[in-house]
Structures are given as C-alpha cells and as structure tokens.
Amino acid sequence: MTSDDIPRDRAGGTVAYITDEPATGFTTDAVTVSATDSVIDPVIEASGVRRRYAGGFEAVAGVSFSVARGELFALLGTNGAGKTSTVELLEGLAGPDAGTVRVLGHDPFRERAAVRPRIGVMLQEGGFPSELTVTETVRMWAGCTSGARPTGEALELVGLGHRARVRVKQLSGGERRRLDLALALLGRPEVLFLDEPTTGLDAEGRRDTWELVRELRDGGTTVLLTTHYLEEAETLADRLAIMHRGRIVTAGTTTEVTAARPARIRFELPQTVPPARLPLGLRAAAEGHRIEIRTHRLQESLDELLTWARESDVRLLGLDARSASLEEAFLDIAQSASESERVAAR
Numbered sequence: 001m002t003s004d005d006i007p008r009d010r011a012g013g014t015v016a017y018i019t020d021e022p023a024t025g026f027t028t029d030a031v032t033v034s035a036t037d038s039v040i041d042p043v044i045e046a047s048g049v050r051r052r053y054a055g056g057f058e059a060v061a062g063v064s065f066s067v068a069r070g071e072l073f074a075l076l077g078t079n080g081a082g083k084t085s086t087v088e089l090l091e092g093l094a095g096p097d098a099g100t101v102r103v104l105g106h107d108p109f110r111e112r113a114a115v116r117p118r119i120g121v122m123l124q125e126g127g128f129p130s131e132l133t134v135t136e137t138v139r140m141w142a143g144c145t146s147g148a149r150p151t152g153e154a155l156e157l158v159g160l161g162h163r164a165r166v167r168v169k170q171l172s173g174g175e176r177r178r179l180d181l182a183l184a185l186l187g188r189p190e191v192l193f194l195d196e197p198t199t200g201l202d203a204e205g206r207r208d209t210w211e212l213v214r215e216l217r218d219g220g221t222t223v224l225l226t227t228h229y230l231e232e233a234e235t236l237a238d239r240l241a242i243m244h245r246g247r248i249v250t251a252g253t254t255t256e257v258t259a260a261r262p263a264r265i266r267f268e269l270p271q272t273v274p275p276a277r278l279p280l281g282l283r284a285a286a287e288g289h290r291i292e293i294r295t296h297r298l299q300e301s302l303d304e305l306l307t308w309a310r311e312s313d314v315r316l317l318g319l320d321a322r323s324a325s326l327e328e329a330f331l332d333i334a335q336s337a338s339e340s341e342r343v344a345a346r
C-alpha cells in the first residue's frame with residue numbers, strides 16, 4: 001500500500017493499515033456461503049434455494065442454511081438483498097423455483113396444513129382491519145389459531161395490555177409492531193419467523209422485545225429473525241448470515257463473522273510529536289495527528305504502541321482499541337460489494 005492509497009477518516013486524520021496482514025475484502029460476486037455445517041436436529045433447512053419474480057429477476061440466487069431446534073438465527077443483508085423473499089419461502093407463502101425448503105421436516109408450501117399450526121409469522125407489514133380494537137383483532141386471529149393463548153396473556157406478553165380497548169388505527173407504529181408480535185405468538189409456535197420485528201419501536205420497546213424473544217428462545221422456540229439493526233443481531237443471534245444480491249456472503253457466529261476483520265486502534269498524537277516518529281510497524285502517513293491503525297494482531301500492535309509511547313514519553317490522547325464489530329463487518333461487505341459491482345459495470 002502506498003501513501004496515496006491511505007484513506008482519510010472523517011475527522012481528517014490518517015488511517016494506517018498494518019501491511020503484512022491478509023486481505024480483508026469479500027468477493028461477493030463469486031462467493032456463495034453455505035450456513036448448513038454441523039447443524040444437529042435442523043428445524044429450518046434451505047438448500048440451494050432460488051426465487052425468481054415475474055420478469056425473470058432472481059431475488060434469491062442459491063441460498064443454503066440450516067437452523068437447529070432452539071436456535072436463534074439472524075438473516076442480515078443490504079437493502080433488497082433477498083431476506084424477505086427467502087423468509088417468505090420458509091413461511092410457505094410461495095414455493096422456490098429451485099432447491100428445497102423444509103420446516104419441521106415438511107415442505108412449508110406443499111404441506112402447509114402440517115406446518116402452519118406449528119409456526120408463528122410476523123410479517124414486515126401486518127395489515128389489520130383498522131376499525132377493530134386491539135382485543136377484537138387478537139380474538140379474530142385466535143379464532144383461526146388452534147390452542148391460542150388467552151387474549152389478555154398475548155397482549156401482556158408484548159406490553160399492550162393497557163391498549164386493549166384502543167382501535168388499531170389509533171396505535172402508534174411501534175404498538176402495531178407489538179400487536180403483530182402478539183398475533184405471531186398466539187399459537188405458542190415451535191418456530192417463529194420475525195421479519196424486522198423492532199422497526200419503529202423506541203429504544204425501550206426494542207429492549208423489551210429482545211428480552212421477550214430471548215425468553216422464547218430459552219424456552220425452546222426456534223427463531224429466524226431478519227433485521228437491519230446490527231446490534232439486535234449481535235445481541236440476540238446464536239448464528240447469523242449476511243446476504244447480498246440474493247446470496248449469503250458470510251455466515252457463522254458473530255465472533256466468526258468478525259474474526260476476519262481487522263481491529264482498530266485510534267489515538268491522537270500531541271502536536272509536538274510528528275507521526276513519522278511512530279515505530280516502523282505502526283507508522284502512518286506523515287500527515288495529521290489523529291491516527292487510526294487497523295490490525296489483525298490487536299494485542300501485539302497495542303503492546304508495540306504502548307511500549308513506544310512509554311519509552312518515548314508520548315501521551316496518546318483519546319486512545320481507543322477495539323475488535324471489529326458486526327457493523328464494521330457488514331459495512332465491509334456492503335462496500336466491497338459496491339466496488340466489485342462498479343468494476344463489473346466498467
């Protein structure tokens with residue numbers, strides 16, 4: 001890497017990469033990752049699944065993953081990556097154009113009657129009759145659900161007990177999401193599909209929902225979650241997959257997904273200390289006093305930096321060192337995907 005390649009951060013400082021590290025970019029156009037390895041007792045299985053819409057656009061282009069009983073699996077992805085299109089196949093709302101889908105050992109589309117009573121579905125948009133009250137809506141739904149929970153219990157579960165008599169049209173966006181969740185939980189499902197369950201919820205509502213989802217998972221419910229909130233996936237998911245343009249480009253536990261990304265060390269040098277004085281292995285371009293170092297050897301790099309600072313009597317201002325987050329991994333994927341698309345378009 002030459003100094004011309006060194007990107008500037010938003011604060012106008014310098015980003016230095018430890019150069020003897022493995023490449024971290026993804027080749028999202030070429031890679032299709034399978035997340036089916038070593039899953040014992042799979043409850044949800046997708047194998048080589050494809051879905052094409054009218055006009056021939058392939059929204060799901062060969063997706064494979066499995067979810068074990070009692071596991072919480074998160075499907076993440078860029079906008080339009082194909083998450084909802086995939087989940088709808090698992091929910092039995094459509095059949096795949098190729099590949100196989102199994103839920104609780106059945107084809108959810110062809111054997112809908114065997115699967116539907118055992119799953120709970122929270123769609124991205126519920127669409128309730130707006131004139132009914134919250135209670136009437138739950139009762140109506142309970143009429144089509146075998147072994148439904150009592151209405152009050154379902155509403156208390158999602159923190160809507162105090163809104164029971166309110167008309168649906170008077171609920172806030174966040175309250176409607178909670179009502180959606182109450183309906184998905186009515187039949188005490190073995191498998192729960194949650195499509196962006198906390199969109200529109202405030203911070204407290206989001207945390208309450210996380211708590212509830214965690215309790216359900218701990219009670220043995222298998223959960224497939226799609227979300228745009230990376231913190232949500234990081235907090236809840238046992239494993240996750242990241243989709244882009246119809247394919248899974250990386251999958252695993254949060255630790256596995258972030259392990260390949262470099263950690264960051266940030267600090268500011270006093271104005272009297274030029275960056276060129278940094279040890280050779282950590283040296284940034286000789287401009288700017290805000291330094292960001294990316295490294296795959298966080299402990300060694302930090303050790304080297306702190307030793308140098310102590311021996312040179314230099315105070316590192318605002319020192320911050322952290323491993324890669326899921327958000328960074330995600331942004332890495334989105335960025336390298338756009339770059340490979342730009343190259344392909346040339």
Ligand SMILES: Nc1ncnc2c1ncn2[C@@H]1O[C@H](COP(=O)(O)OP(=O)(O)OP(=O)(O)O)[C@@H](O)[C@H]1O
Nearest residue numbers: 053054057059077078079080081082083084085086
């Ligand atoms: N009924 C449809 N007909 C044609 N194209 C569709 C249809 N539904 C979705 N698509 C397209 O398929 C692609 C995948 O959409 P999908 O909703 O599955 O993505 P997503 O990952 O859930 O997106 P988001 O995160 O933005 O909700 C998008 O390009 C979308 O425009």
